[in-house]
Amino acid sequence: MTVARRLLMREPRLRNVRGVGIAACWAICVTVVAELGLTVGAWQITLAGESVLTGTELSAGDVVLLAAVVMWALGSLAAAVLFIVWLLRARENSEFLCDGKHSYARAWGGVGWFVPVAALWVPGRFVQQVAAASDPRIGARDAWIQNVKDSTVSVWWGFWIISFVANFLSVRVSGGSGDVLGVGALLLLTISTVTGGLAGVFAVLVIRMINRRQSARNPVPWWHAPA
Structure with a gap:
């Protein structure tokens, strides 16, 4: 038997999600702090009435804003990658521990965030079903997870949607007219930042x-669990 064949036939096992989960949490925290810095910097610049780098020297607001932009770009990228990696591993574990039927294939845990319109509900439902299938209170066999709702997941997803919509409206209101934003755009940006921060906490x-x-469940595949 070839090595490739043996690998394809290897016994399913639980994936380690603790390390990547911790890393995702830290990346989310960095992103939240960076978003707060972006909003504070945007308010300072707008109240001062001038754009970034228009003077001969950097102002305090300029420094805060530029540092926040770098932190936000790096933190957002890291948080997105780590969260998706963690989610896919957690989904694989949930299928190992419980035979509940998921509504979406594993790939939707990654691509679902980037599909227009579908991104408004697919990731939230995807995580809900992973949470349900991971719950030790739900049996390993003949489990029904389709309509199980967890309040923590629901609140996280609600804040995420509000933040996304507020940020989208902020960009639309500003019209991409420059670094100095109008009060309306700044208020929407502030709403996006606050709800985004809360979404980060709940994430x-x-x-x-x-x-x-998943750690609390019996670490055996569902098909070996007692009927």
Whole structure:
């Protein structure tokens, strides 16, 4: 038997989600702090009435804003990659621990965030079903997870949607007219930042909750669990 054949036939096992989950939590925290810095910098610049780097020297607001932009870009990229990697591993574990039927294939845990319109509900439902299938209170066999709702996941997803919509409207209101934003755009940006920060807090809680649930279950495949 070839090595490739043996690899294809290897026994399913639980994936380690703790390390990547912790890394995702830290990246989310960095992103939240950076978004706060972006908003504070935008308010300072707008109240001062001048754009970034229009003077001969950097102002305090310029420094805060530029540092926040770099932190946000790096933090957002890291948070997105780490969260998706964690989510796909957690989904694989949930299929190992519970035979509940998921509504979406594993690939939707990654691509679902980038599909227009579908991104408004697919990731939230995807995570809900991973959380349900990971819950030790739900049996390993003949489990029904389609309509199970977890309040922590629901609150996280609600804040995420509000933040996304507010940020989209902020960009539309500003019209891409420059660094100095109008009061309306800034208020929308502030709403996006606050709700995005809350979404970040609940995202960390969701990661910790699902990891804890999976650790609490009997670490055997569902097909070996007692009927």
